[in-house]
Amino acid sequence: MDAKRSSVWPAIADDLLRWYDAHRRDLPWRARPGEAADPYRVWLSEVMLQQTTVATVRPRFAAWIARWPDVASLAAADEAAVMAAWAGLGYYARARNLVKAARMVVANHGGAFPSSEAGLRALPGLGAYTAAAVAAIAFGERAVVVDTNVERVVARLFAIHQPLPGARPAIRAAADTITPDARAGDFAQAMMDLGSSICTVRAPRCLLCPIRGACRALAEGAPERLPTKAAKRARPTRYGTIFWLERDGAVWLVRRPEKGLLGGMRALPTGPWNYEPPALADAPAAAEWRMLETRVRHGFTHFEIDLALAVARGDAQGEGEWWPIAELDGAGLPTLFAKAVVAVRKEGVA
DNA sequence: AACCCGTGGGG
DNA sequence: TCCCCAAGGGT
Structure with a gap:
């Protein structure tokens, strides 16, 4: 030094x-x-x-x-x-x-x-x-x-x-x-x-x-x-599903694992993110899921995600919390899930 | 040493 | 629309 x-x-x-x-x-x-x-x-x-x-x-x-x-x-x-x-x-x-x-x-x-x-x-x-x-x-x-x-x-x-x-x-x-x-x-x-x-x-x-x-x-x-830069890798697209589970004016939120993408953040449950079209795997409950028309697209640094939205009413299984839908702005959701909230509010759960 | 990790704005 | 970019760090 x-x-x-x-x-x-x-x-x-x-x-x-x-x-x-x-x-x-x-x-x-x-x-x-x-x-x-x-x-x-x-x-x-x-x-x-x-x-x-x-x-x-x-x-x-x-x-x-x-x-x-x-x-x-x-x-x-x-x-x-x-x-x-x-x-x-x-x-x-x-x-x-x-x-x-x-x-x-x-x-x-x-x-x-x-x-x-x-x-x-x-x-x-x-x-x-x-x-x-x-x-x-x-x-x-x-x-x-x-x-x-x-x-x-x-x-x-x-x-x-x-x-x-x-x-x-x-x-x-x-x-x-x-x-x-x-x-x-x-x-x-x-x-x-x-x-x-x-x-x-x-x-x-x-x-x-x-x-x-x-x-x-x-x-x-x-x-x-200048400066010159090395060529960048292409960004692949992944697919997945976001689950909106609703009960008594509240929606089921989970906390993402500490490490990895959006680590430690409050979130809507999602299934696995694959390079294949979405499925209902890893749903937070066995319910009658309905797929919304709207999809959520979001770009990350090294890949893009295309998410389907599955909505249902019912009880949840596993770890999480019921969050009043009217107070979702205070939940501190990352942008990806904030987009999903907008989509659900527009289409409704029915 | 590559790869992972978000988001919003500008051209 | 699409691509690039921004007072980078961790592994």
Whole structure:
């Protein structure tokens, strides 16, 4: 580890920080200039922003802070309530790890976040990026912060043509050479602001870029072609059945297994998800199931699912809970099942 | 080292 | 419509 190495290209950091001082975005989790950052807010925002857009996170961050304003309150929270509060944000392991990490901070660190990159990296849900980002932004440590924005900016700045993900080590090494000792957090956020507003994926606004003079990809003439990426695999379609079992104005909900897809989330029962057309296997009850006309299609990262909707009235078997249909909005269902609820409300159970 | 893990918006 | 993408992490 060479955590205290100064940048090789100080002029790049200087130009970028000057630009940042004039154009920085005003974001709810960002401390005002001169104010101390709150590690809890920095951490929470970084986790929410993992693979998730600023526009999506903005309102969710505010609601979360209103409910759990500090680590101690989150550590004391009921995990099911936390999972429900995360519903719709996706990548639900983030919510499970949020609770685990908060409890570790309280139990093992006296309620204060570790300030070193290595200490942060030991908490669940903090990988290389997030640990570096929190160390830099919340604690001012010099850390090499590489997210997808920084990858793009650096790949262009140094004209790294090797495809991702193979290019990651080279990109990180290059990022290290421009990371300054001072204002590490501002530098990281400046790189991300630059990537999101100037050095964009499709049509970079190079005329507005504060470091265009140093950009080798611009000199080569086609910065928008970098970074290059390995080809992606096709997304297969799977099929399955969602079961809507109703009794006395309530519907039968289950909790999905902790690990795997939508892990730990409240859900409608489903059968197995196969590459064949759906059947009534694994129904939560022996009842007179009726198939609705509407089907639910939903895309995940690596496959698409096409689900039939089976509805019935009757008693349930196994583990689960009756949930008042009128209060389903508060159940914290992932989007896939929220779509099913809309479909059932439209067609009715009869 | 691949693969798994959600969702909503933009072009 | 369809594809790509976003302040990635875990295994």
